[in-house]
Amino acid sequence: MGKYLNPIGKGTIQGLCEGADGQAATANCEHRVVVRLNDGTTVKGVMHWHDSSPNPTSMPFLPDILTVRDESGDVIATVNLAEVKAVFFVRSYAGDSSYQEMQFFRERKPSSLWVQVWMSDGEALEGRVENCFRLLTAPGFWLWPTDGIANNLLVYIPKDSISEFHVTGVGATRSGQITADLTGRNARIR
DSSP states (O other): OOOOOOOOOOOOSSTTTTTTTBOOOOSSSEEEEEEEETTEEEHHHHHHHOHHHHHTTTTOOOOEEEEOTTTSEEEEEEEGGGGGEEEEEOOOOOOOOOOOOOOTSSSSSSOOEEEEEEESSEEEEEEEEEEEEEHHHHHEEEESSOOOOSSSSEEEGGGGGGGEEEEEEEOOOSSEEEEEOSSSEEEEEO
């Protein structure tokens, strides 16, 4: 049928597809997908799209309209990405409901993320941010610097002012709260 997504990926689309000979193909390949929509509908099929991202080391965005085909190439569904709960790139369409996925933080949720942030002007900051949904949705976030002796106790960073953001680690606390000691020398975790 063509080239499918290699089940053991490396975090980028480049090199994830394999040809019949096992050699890496281009980012222009077919992927077995299970598309789950917000209304509970599930579509299973093959999705083909070409990664036209200018940065081959990053995962590309999906197109606004997904075209899912059957194995013979006939269109099964055309789906608006805004109506999608998630697109699962799968090894096979038949899942194993008895399989227990490995989860590292099932019992204890990380309360903070250790991050590196590069500002648009080139300045780099390191510190902890709260691990919560607001980190994804809010226009900015609070950063507790890692250097306890430096002058900065707490920094608010608007997302429009950053050029790069990398999570370097996770942290768990007893109470799950990060607080800033604005009268002392550094931020602390309670």
